[in-house]
Amino acid sequence: MNIGIIGTGNMGSGLGRLWANAGHSVCFGSRDPQKARDLATTVGGGARGGSIAEAAAHAQAILLAVRWQHIESAVAAAGPLGGKILIDCTNPLTLDWLTLLVGHTTSSAERIAELAEGALVVKAFNHIYAQIIHSSPRFGGQNASVFYCGDDPAAKEVVAGLIEDIGFDPVDAGALQNARLLEPVAELMVQLAYVIGMGTDQALKLIRR
Secondary structure, three states: OOEEEEEOHHHHHHHHHHHOOOOEEEEEEEEHHHHHHHHHHHOOOOEEEEEHHHHHHOOOEEEEOOOOOHHHHHHHHHOOOOEEEEEEOOEEEEEOOOEEOOOOOOOOOHHHHHHHHOOOEEEOOOOOOOHHHHHOOOEEOOEEEEEEEOOOOOHHHHHHHHHHOOOOEEOOOOHHHHHHHHHHHOOOOOOOEEEEHOOOOOOOOOOOO
């Protein structure tokens, strides 16, 4: 699958690398196209880089991996997104990560769906530490769960496959409105790691019977 990555930070670079290694065609996009090209060189696997618009044009599925404060400009720079799957791993947090700016009555994902007219938005990966993305989803005999939600069943099926492709356990969390629940989970993970001091070598797992 052709995947565009908007953002070259820890999440974008890590997930892009995993998908490239899994055989997908990855194009990184940045406000600084040279930065995206440099990243693609380190990733290998045929990955390439360019502008945000180039990454979006390349893609059937796009990962939006920028800070909440840059969502509007990133979506605008991507150009028309109608019919494309837009995977949202963002969290509406303050710059120190300690406070949710949006929640309970709406969500970052729903705001992105408003901005990216016609895009098939699926929330995923927002509660996974970048350190796990860059290390391993495996904890003993179990793979970490990735909760995802969205309103388009076909888009959700594609995203579930992309989650599985890189070793995580996909868990369908329902409609896009449920991003209002998933985004506070990310804030809990921040509190556990950085405030309580548990660190980032941990992940959530849904245990089924």
